[in-house]
Amino acid sequence: MTEQVFVLGGAQTDFAVHWTRTSDEPLRAMLADAVTTALADADVAAADVGTAHVGNLAAELFTGQAHLGALLTTLDPAWSALPTSRHEAACASGSVAVLAATAEIEAGRYDVALVTGVELMRNVGGRQAADHLGCAAWVGREEFPDGLPWPTLFERIAEEVDERDGLDRDHLRRIAEINRENARANPLAQTRGWTDVVTAADDAANPPVVGRMRAADCGRITDGAAAVVLAGRRYAQEWSRRTGRTPAVIRGWGHRTGSLGLQDKLDASRGAAYLFPHLRTAITEAYGRAGIAGPEELDAIELHDCFTITEYVALEHLGIPAARAIDDGRIARGGALPVNPSGGLIGAGHPVGATGVRMLHDAARQVTGRAGETQVEGAETVATLNIGGSAATVVSLVVGTVAG
Template sequence: MVYVLGGWQSDFARNWARDGVEIADAFADTLNHGLQATGLDPHEIETGHVGNFVGELFCNQGLLGGLFAQTHKGFDGMPTSRHEGACASGSLAILAAMAEIEAGRYDTACVLGIEMMRNVPGEIAAQHLGAAAWSGHEFTDARYLWPRAFSDIGEAYQERFGLKYEHLGRIAEINYANGRRNPNAQTRKWEFTAESFMADEEANPVIEGLTRRQDCGQITDGSAVVFLASERAAADYAKKCGLKLEDLPRIKGWGHTGAALSLKTKLDASAGGGWVFPHVKKAGEDARRRAGIADVWGIDAVETHDCFTTTEYMAIEHLGLTGAGEAWKAIEDGTIDFDGKLPFNPSGGLIGLGHPVGATGVRMVLDAARQVTGKAADYQVEGAKNVQTLNIGGSTTTTVSFVVGT
């Protein structure tokens, strides 16, 4: 069993370059705030993992594991690794840290996810992020690659099952509203009108195909850190903090699946079946099975990938709330609302909170841990005891899901 001792996340509204902050500065700030928040010392951490997608392209900086010892000499000699899986990089870093703890190599781990992306113009950022597609083989005619890719996913739904923009608009509206509750949300002060969530060419213009402005997750500078521990180390930590072991959140289950790099390959593979992305469904089911939870209704809230509204639309049904092609039912009946039967993205998600790519999977687990310990403040889901995450890299090429609970 792997426990979450706590963590910290940055303010996703900050523009680091504008503030004169380099990626190394942000890494150090995150690590130091995380240590302070948990009361841990560097010598208590035995292994370090970094989730980051494109540090080389945006910042000309790789080998980010070296920033642990660069931050504090107490980390000299600690083994470190950096993990890349596009938008699922942070979740892969958590999986690797968990594996080391479960194997008995180490009792404690620090997992830090980070991405700096607002230091270049938007079109260049879009080109950099396109590295997670099949370079030179798909979307070569798109101005904005990922809005186009997830428009194509929407078109696949439209062709197979039918799709109404009003349902995508409602997903965006919910996530922006949830983001207003979150003091770290990039969009917490943004203002909208009703037309902002409609197919309105002025208030919500088309970016690519079916994808409109409010359908898009944010380009974000941000970071998040969590500290993980074995049962033995967690028990010692709980005692030191005057807590019981059962007061600490733990990662009850996980799922991890991979698929082809090309979106067309994935869509062609599922053309004759009901589920558009069967491997995404499997990752969510595996996480609940390992957690001993029979179905999605044993979950109290979901932190899901909504890089675009079509991604969350897909996630609703693939996590088991509805049948294939029926996600609209959970949108129309309010199931995924903040006060609904199964709230989605109470944090605001990638649309409302922000999406620093390499940090997102770490942030999701941190928010899940906050929820199940009643520490999510204004975006707390009442009575939450089990929260599921769903983190997706590329066009569902890498999918990771965790169940966090007490």
């Protein structure tokens, strides 16, 4: 039998903080903040951690610093010889780091694993940040005349959805509105205190970026880190007896990767039931491993909304009719299936390498009743969906409570 993997605790930094203004070593400072707080939240000693994994996209470009696994070991004397590694899968880097850690626990190599994700992106101007982030597209093959790789690619996805099935701009507007509303209840969300107009079609209040993508449709440049502490059954049982707490458990997972280029993926799915068949496969694999039939057995979802169209497409691939779910209110806070109670990437923020870890942390908080003001009442099963690049690398997790 495969070893189950439990989530004992976790943390994220305040995604509103501009870390270059607060620290001379912002990358290390973010890691220290998230990791130290996660260990305290989990009530786990640093010496108990047997292995660690770091998710990050582009620290080399933004800071000149690589080898982040070794940087992590500088945070505690107990980690002077800790086995670590760094994982890159565009915006899905954090989730891939999670999968690597779970595999080590499942194999019985270690009892406890630390997973953290981090990204520093506000230390450069917006145009330079956009250029750096373009490294996750197909460099040399995909061109961006406006110098904005990701708004351009996701506008192309919106065009494709419109051509195939039709797309109502008001549905994208409502997605932005819901995520920003949710973020107001999240004390660590990047936009929690923002008062800008997020849904207007006014060019001054909500300016166009590329095509139908306006400012409110786009996730913003964010600094931040997140961390979770994972454990196998034996350690988790001893931990439960010691702390009196019940951990969350990762019930299922799915992981697939399509072509690096967007047009390759769109061409390959002509005539298919789904725009991105590999994305649907990752989700159904997560459902199957978790022993659930589909979204009707979920209580909440933390999904990738780097753009409003990303959430729209994600809903469809999760088996949820996006337009209908938006219209009937089921995905809003207080609805039948709340989506992104944290505020998601648009509301809470998107420090690229940290996002997948943050999603798992929030899902675990939900199912253990520790999500504070963002808590979905009675949540027992929560899915995550983390997307890297133009829906190239995709990872879905199903997180639940521990029975028995």
